[in-house]
Amino acid sequence: MRATIKDVSARAGVSTKTVSRVLNREKYVSDPVRLRVEEAIEALNFQPSAAARMLAGKRSHQIALIYDNHSPHYIHQIQTGIWERCIEEGVRLLAQPSDAASSTLAAEIGGLIDQTQVDGVILSSPVTDNVAALEELDRRGVPYVRISPGTDHGRSPSVSMDDVQAADDMTSHLISLGHKRIGFIIGHVNHTASDLRLYGYRRALDRAGLPYEPRYVRQGFFDFASGEAAADAMLDLPIPPTAIFASNDDMAAGVLTVAHRRGIALPGELSVAGFDDTALASQLWPPLTTVRQPTRQLAHAAASLLFEGVEGPVNRRLAHELVLRGSTAPPSKP
Amino acid sequence: MRATIKDVSARAGVSTKTVSRVLNREKYVSDPVRLRVEEAIEALNFQPSAAARMLAGKRSHQIALIYDNHSPHYIHQIQTGIWERCIEEGVRLLAQPSDAASSTLAAEIGGLIDQTQVDGVILSSPVTDNVAALEELDRRGVPYVRISPGTDHGRSPSVSMDDVQAADDMTSHLISLGHKRIGFIIGHVNHTASDLRLYGYRRALDRAGLPYEPRYVRQGFFDFASGEAAADAMLDLPIPPTAIFASNDDMAAGVLTVAHRRGIALPGELSVAGFDDTALASQLWPPLTTVRQPTRQLAHAAASLLFEGVEGPVNRRLAHELVLRGSTAPPSKP
DNA sequence: TTGTATGCGTTATCAC
DNA sequence: GTGATAACGCATACAA
Numbered sequence: 001m002r003a004t005i006k007d008v009s010a011r012a013g014v015s016t017k018t019v020s021r022v023l024n025r026e027k028y029v030s031d032p033v034r035l036r037v038e039e040a041i042e043a044l045n046f047q048p049s050a051a052a053r054m055l056a057g058k059r060s061h062q063i064a065l066i067y068d069n070h071s072p073h074y075i076h077q078i079q080t081g082i083w084e085r086c087i088e089e090g091v092r093l094l095a096q097p098s099d100a101a102s103s104t105l106a107a108e109i110g111g112l113i114d115q116t117q118v119d120g121v122i123l124s125s126p127v128t129d130n131v132a133a134l135e136e137l138d139r140r141g142v143p144y145v146r147i148s149p150g151t152d153h154g155r156s157p158s159v160s161m162d163d164v165q166a167a168d169d170m171t172s173h174l175i176s177l178g179h180k181r182i183g184f185i186i187g188h189v190n191h192t193a194s195d196l197r198l199y200g201y202r203r204a205l206d207r208a209g210l211p212y213e214p215r216y217v218r219q220g221f222f223d224f225a226s227g228e229a230a231a232d233a234m235l236d237l238p239i240p241p242t243a244i245f246a247s248n249d250d251m252a253a254g255v256l257t258v259a260h261r262r263g264i265a266l267p268g269e270l271s272v273a274g275f276d277d278t279a280l281a282s283q284l285w286p287p288l289t290t291v292r293q294p295t296r297q298l299a300h301a302a303a304s305l306l307f308e309g310v311e312g313p314v315n316r317r318l319a320h321e322l323v324l325r326g327s328t329a330p331p332s333k334p
Numbered sequence: 335m336r337a338t339i340k341d342v343s344a345r346a347g348v349s350t351k352t353v354s355r356v357l358n359r360e361k362y363v364s365d366p367v368r369l370r371v372e373e374a375i376e377a378l379n380f381q382p383s384a385a386a387r388m389l390a391g392k393r394s395h396q397i398a399l400i401y402d403n404h405s406p407h408y409i410h411q412i413q414t415g416i417w418e419r420c421i422e423e424g425v426r427l428l429a430q431p432s433d434a435a436s437s438t439l440a441a442e443i444g445g446l447i448d449q450t451q452v453d454g455v456i457l458s459s460p461v462t463d464n465v466a467a468l469e470e471l472d473r474r475g476v477p478y479v480r481i482s483p484g485t486d487h488g489r490s491p492s493v494s495m496d497d498v499q500a501a502d503d504m505t506s507h508l509i510s511l512g513h514k515r516i517g518f519i520i521g522h523v524n525h526t527a528s529d530l531r532l533y534g535y536r537r538a539l540d541r542a543g544l545p546y547e548p549r550y551v552r553q554g555f556f557d558f559a560s561g562e563a564a565a566d567a568m569l570d571l572p573i574p575p576t577a578i579f580a581s582n583d584d585m586a587a588g589v590l591t592v593a594h595r596r597g598i599a600l601p602g603e604l605s606v607a608g609f610d611d612t613a614l615a616s617q618l619w620p621p622l623t624t625v626r627q628p629t630r631q632l633a634h635a636a637a638s639l640l641f642e643g644v645e646g647p648v649n650r651r652l653a654h655e656l657v658l659r660g661s662t663a664p665p666s667k668p
Numbered sequence: 669t670t671g672t673a674t675g676c677g678t679t680a681t682c683a684c
Numbered sequence: 685g686t687g688a689t690a691a692c693g694c695a696t697a698c699a700a
Contacts, residue, residue: 354679357678385678390677391679
C-alpha cells in the first residue's frame with residue numbers, strides 16, 4: 001500500500017498537521033521535529049497524493065502551458081524551459097496543445113481550469129493573442145504569463161524578445177559589411193513579429209541613410225515556398241540585392257535553395273540572413289547568418305514570473321544573439 | 335462558483351450517484367434520465383473536478399508519457415499521436431521528460447505514479463529499455479506500453495516499426511536501380527535500431543548476391559558530424575560507393591554536405607538515402623531518399639493499446655514508407 | 669510550536 | 685435502474 005500522511009505521522013510521533021507543515025515548508029516547525037518527520041517520509045517513501053492536496057487545498061501544484069505552434073523545435077524549447085523551472089518549484093506541468101484560432105479555445109481553457117484547478121497558465125505565441133482566451137483567464141482570476149505576445153502588451157505579465165532591435169541589429173550587420181541593396185522577406189501577416197521585424201529592418205536602413213526600396217521587400221508567409229518565391233522575384237530584378245534577410249528560417253532556407261538552383265555562390269555572391277525561429281537554421285549547411293531567439297530562456301522566465309506572483313503588465317525582455325555564419329561583404333561591382 | 339455534481343443532481347432531479355454514472359458512461363441509466371442529466375451538465379457548464387475523481391475513484395483519467403529523445407520533432411510526433419487518442423478517451427496526458435540513462439529514473443516514475451495515480455504509462459524510445467523503470471512499473475502493476483522498444487520485446491505490449499525490413503527495402507531499392515557499391519553508415523551503438531538497420535542492409539545485399547564489404551560500412555553516431563566523417567572516408571576510397579545509405583537523417587545530411595563540398599553532383603553521381611528520424615529530411619533540398627517512420631501513428635497505436643487494456647507481449651507493427659526523392663541509377667563507368 | 673476537527677467533490681458499496 | 689452514505693488523503697481553521 002501507498003504510505004499516507006497518517007503513516008508518516010504515526011512513525012514520527014507527531015500529528016498529521018505537522019507532517020503537512022513539513023511537506024509545505026511552512027514555518028513554525030522545530031528543527032528536531034522537522035528532522036524526525038523527514039526521516040519518516042524518507043523511510044516510508046511517502047509521496048503525497050496530488051489529488052488529495054488539490055481537493056483539500058487551495059493550490060493544485062500544477063500549471064498549464066497552452067501552445068499552438070507548428071514548429072516542434074519551438075515547442076520543445078518552450079516546454080523544456082518551463083519544465084526546468086517547474087522542477088525547482090515542485091510543480092507539475094500540463095502541456096495543452098490547442099488551436100490558437102479556434103473559437104472554442106476560451107471554453108477549452110475554462111474547462112481545463114475547472115477540471116484541474118491549475119495555479120497558473122502560461123500562454124505561448126500565438127495563443128497569447130487570442131482575446132477570448134485572455135478574457136476567460138481574467139474572468140477566472142487565474143494568473144497567467146504570456147510568452148512573446150503580439151498584441152496588447154500591457155494586459156498581463158509577459159516575456160519577449162526585442163524583435164525590432166534584432167532585425168535592426170541584423171540589418172545593421174549587413175550594412176556594416178558593405179551591403180547597400182538588402183532584400184527583406186516579410187513574415188506571415190498574422191504574426192506581430194512580422195511587423196516588428198520589418199520595422200527593425202527599415203529603422204536600420206534609415207539610420208544608415210539607405211533608401212527603403214519596395215522592390216527589395218516581399219511578402220512571405222513564414223514557409224519555405226514563400227521564401228523561394230520572394231527570392232526568385234528579387235533575384236530576377238535587373239539590379240538584384242546583394243543580401244537577403246528573411247523574417248524566419250524556413251523562408252531563408254527557400255532563399256538558399258533558389259541561390260543553389262541558380263548557381264549563385266554563397267556567401268560570396270549573396271549573403272543570406274534569417275531568424276532561427278524553427279531551429280532549422282542550425283541544420284542548414286550553406287552559410288546562413290541568423291538571429292538566435294532565446295526561446296528556452298523566455299519560457300524559463302515566464303515560469304519564474306508566474307511563480308513570483310507578479311501582477312500587472314510586467315514585461316521581461318530577454319536579449320537575442322546574432323549567429324554569424326559566413327555572411328560576407330557584397331561582391332565588387334560586376 | 336464552479337458547479338458541482340450536487341448542483342447538477344439538484345437541477346436534474348436525480349441523485350449525485352446517477353450524475354456520476356452519466357459522467358462515467360456507466361450502464362444502468364435509463365435514456366430519459368441520462369438526457370436530463372446531460373442537459374443539466376450542459377446548462378451549468380459543469381466540469382468534474384479531476385482531483386475529486388482521482389481521490390474517490392480508482393481511475394485518475396490521466397496517463398503519462400515518459401520520454402527522452404533529443405529530437406524535438408520525434409517528441410512532437412509522439413506527443414501529438416498520443417494526445418489525439420487521449421482526447422477521444424477524455425483522458426489527460428502528463429508529458430514527463432526524463433533521462434533514460436539516469437539511475438534514478440525508476441524512482442522518479444514511482445514517485446510520479448504515487449503522486450498522480452496515472453492509469454497507465456507510455457514509454458517512448460529509448461526510455462523503453464531502462465530495465466529498472468520497467469521493473470518499477472511491473473512492481474506497481476501499472477499498465478504500460480512501449481514505443482519502439484530496443485530490447486526485451488516480449489516484456490510488455492508495444493508498437494514498433496520493422497527496422498530490418500525498412501533497411502532491407504531501402505537497400506533493395508538502391509540495388510534495383512543498379513547500384514552495386516552501396517555504402518552504409520551504422521547508427522549509434524546504444525540504439526537497437528542501429529543493429530536492426532544494419533542487419534536489413536546486409537540481408538538485402540545477401541539476397542541480391544552482393545558482397546558485404548566492410549570498407550563500405552562505417553560506424554556513425556546518429557549525428558551530422560559522424561555522417562560527414564563516414565562519407566569522407568568512403569569517398570576517399572579508390573573505388574568509392576555509388577550510393578550511401580545512412581542510418582538516420584542527421585548523418586545523411588552530413589553525407590550531402592560532403593558531397594556538396596566535393597562538387598559531386600546529386601543524385602547523378604551519388605545517391606543518398608536515410609531515415610527521417612528527426613524529420614530533418616523533409617527540410618533538405620538536395621535529393622535525399624528516406625524511410626519515413628510512422629511515428630505519430632505509432633504513438634496513437636500505443637495509446638490505443640493502453641486504453642484497450644491489452645495484456646501480455648502484444649506487438650503492434652506499423653508499416654513504413656519509402657519516400658523516393660531523386661535517387662537514381664549509378665553513373666556509368668567512368 | 670503543535671494538535672483536533674471538519675470538509676473538499678467525487679466514486680464505491682450496498683441497499684432499495 | 686436508482687439512491688443514501690461512507691470513504692478517498694490531505695489542508696484549513698481554530699484551539700491549545
